[in-house]
Amino acid sequence: AQSVTQLDSQVPVFEEAPVELRCNYSSSVSVYLFWYVQYPNQGLQLLLKYLSGSTLVKSINGFEAEFNKSQTSFHLRKPSVHISDTAEYFCAVSDLKAAGNKLTFGGGTRVLVKP
Amino acid sequence: EAGVAQSPRYKIIEKRQSVAFWCNPISGHATLYWYQQILGQGPKLLIQFQNNGVVDDSQLPKDRFSAERLKGVDSTLKIQPAKLEDSAVYLCASSLDHSRSGANEQFFGPGTRLTVL
Numbered sequence: 001a002q003s004v005t006q007l008d009s010q011v012p013v014f015e016e017a018p019v020e021l022r023c024n025y026s027s028s029v030s031v032y033l034f035w036y037v038q039y040p041n042q043g044l045q046l047l048l049k050y051l052s053g054s055t056l057v058k059s060i061n062g063f064e065a066e067f068n069k070s071q072t073s074f075h076l077r078k079p080s081v082h083i084s085d086t087a088e089y090f091c092a093v094s095d096l097k098a099a100g101n102k103l104t105f106g107g108g109t110r111v112l113v114k115p
Numbered sequence: 116e117a118g119v120a121q122s123p124r125y126k127i128i129e130k131r132q133s134v135a136f137w138c139n140p141i142s143g144h145a146t147l148y149w150y151q152q153i154l155g156q157g158p159k160l161l162i163q164f165q166n167n168g169v170v171d172d173s174q175l176p177k178d179r180f181s182a183e184r185l186k187g188v189d190s191t192l193k194i195q196p197a198k199l200e201d202s203a204v205y206l207c208a209s210s211l212d213h214s215r216s217g218a219n220e221q222f223f224g225p226g227t228r229l230t231v232l
Contacts, residue, residue: 004157006157009155036223041225042225043118043119043206043223043224043225043226044158044206044208044223045223046220046221046222049220090157090158092157101146101210101219101221102160102163102171103158103160103221104160105157105158105159106157107155107156107157108155108156108157
């Protein structure tokens with residue numbers, strides 16, 4: 001069964017500083033990869049996804065993630081964070097050989113942006 | 116486009132009581148998912164429907180949890196009887212059609228926060 005590890009449960013960061021959130025998954029078979037963001041008292045929203053093609057994917061609000069097949073990683077980065085980026089971020093994997101487009105989530109990383 | 120609707124947003128019950136949650140997916144979405152998110156953890160899939168049929172319920176504790184999607188649109192998740200460890204946020208999500216090629220994006224509702232005392 002697929003598993004996803006997010007190595008940092010909390011990441012405090014100052015405004016305008018860079019941030020990196022680490023994500024590793026267990027299986028080396030073909031996968032789709034996702035980052036979701038959850039703002040306080042809201043549902044999850046898709047931030048970005050890797051399906052195929054370029055290993056570097058970007059979101060509209062400045063986040064980017066790079067798929068590394070050999071290291072089974074999909075780390076999320078932003079060069080300069082804003083206060084509004086304070087949220088919890090979840091990495092998720094969909095195993096292409098599993099039925100139903102099932103997502104397996106990591107435990108989440110809480111990002112706290114300080115002024 | 117209206118999003119995934121869930122109700123209630125909050126529920127507090129005592130252990131051994133029953134509770135039900137309701138979800139209305141995005142119009143036209145064939146696939147509906149129920150997730151359990153325990154505090155400090157990522158969401159865990161409980162059950163997945165394709166229209167009114169079950170695709171995956173392997174992680175649903177069937178001795179106390181049940182779910183239905185009778186007309187292939189909205190869905191109800193029930194817990195009977197509830198235990199303390201059922202305290203969590205229950206998330207509903209929907210996607211166009213999981214069986215199509217590619218990974219259809221899942222859209223999540225705001226969730227129902229359940230507290231079992």
